[in-house]
Amino acid sequence: MIKEREHQRNGLRYRIRVAILTDAKSLSDIRVQIDGETENLDREAGEDFLNEAEFANIIAQDQQAERNLFLVCEVNGKIIGFLRAKGNHLKRKSHQIEFGLAILKKYWGYAIGRHLLETLIDWADATGIHKISLQVIATNESAIALYKKYDFIVVGVLRDDKLLADGFRDTLVMGRIKQF
Template sequence: MEIDQLDFSSYRIRTATDQDAYYLSELRLQIDGETENLDREKGEAYIDEEGFRSLIEKDRASGNSLFLVAEANGQLVAFSRCAGSDLKRTLHQTEFGIAVVKAFWGQGIGQNLLTESIRWADEVGICKISLRVLETNIKAIKLYKKYDFEVEGILKKDKLLSDGNYYNTVLMGRINENT
């Protein structure tokens, strides 16, 4: 299934294309510098244009991966990815990740990317969506719980943030009982 385009009041969500690769590289770099909610600091584990093009192509060919982008005023402002595995024992699941430019927080973009990812997963028969979220990201945890994600575990002292303190990562999962 491919999402052509979903229009919201000030942005649209669509499946990532090869033409997005350069902008995704720049967007990820920007977002990594705006928040400590993600795993990376700005510039770490950098993915260049070719790297994103490869991810997009791989996800397009896969039955258990989905790469979405959100676009506002002709610019990418967010992306999400459901990254499935090629291993037979884990083909039934995918790992969800999301990144939104700070200027667009609070506009429902993350929620709509999540909603579309869940709809896609249910439609293609994905049994489980899993994710990791920093314990301090209370809004995200509430959102995930609203969409039937449950806490499956805690990775203690998993992240060292700029304040010099260690923080836990919450492991969450959503099971599609209809698969």
């Protein structure tokens, strides 16, 4: 179980906690908004839409799966970002998880991504997860720098993986391997 954590940065107070079923509507709404604010993610606003019921199903599944983790970040009771890590039920892949995170643009620069990542890493280490991986667009220099601070390395490059308004971009596959 993840213990709720409170943080303060540049006058902003926020808390990080595990997602609960009543977060489903907010998560559906915020995901559409975040997707429309940046080209750093896979989707444009409204693409691959997940409604409240679909998010509730994901949260319920994650609560039952010992290798899944769904975190949210709240400011004054409003969800402003999230991180979801998903493990694998296959025995040969049970040592690893993959995650993604997203934060409303208005809240960039408050170390929210760092605190979500630290919470994930603490949980993964305590759970005995050997490998954490993610994909990040190669032009997202601030995210790449953050991951490198936490010992993530580039383990692969997906050439011309994303088509943005001004052309193709590579995606980096990054991983952190924990030595026990």
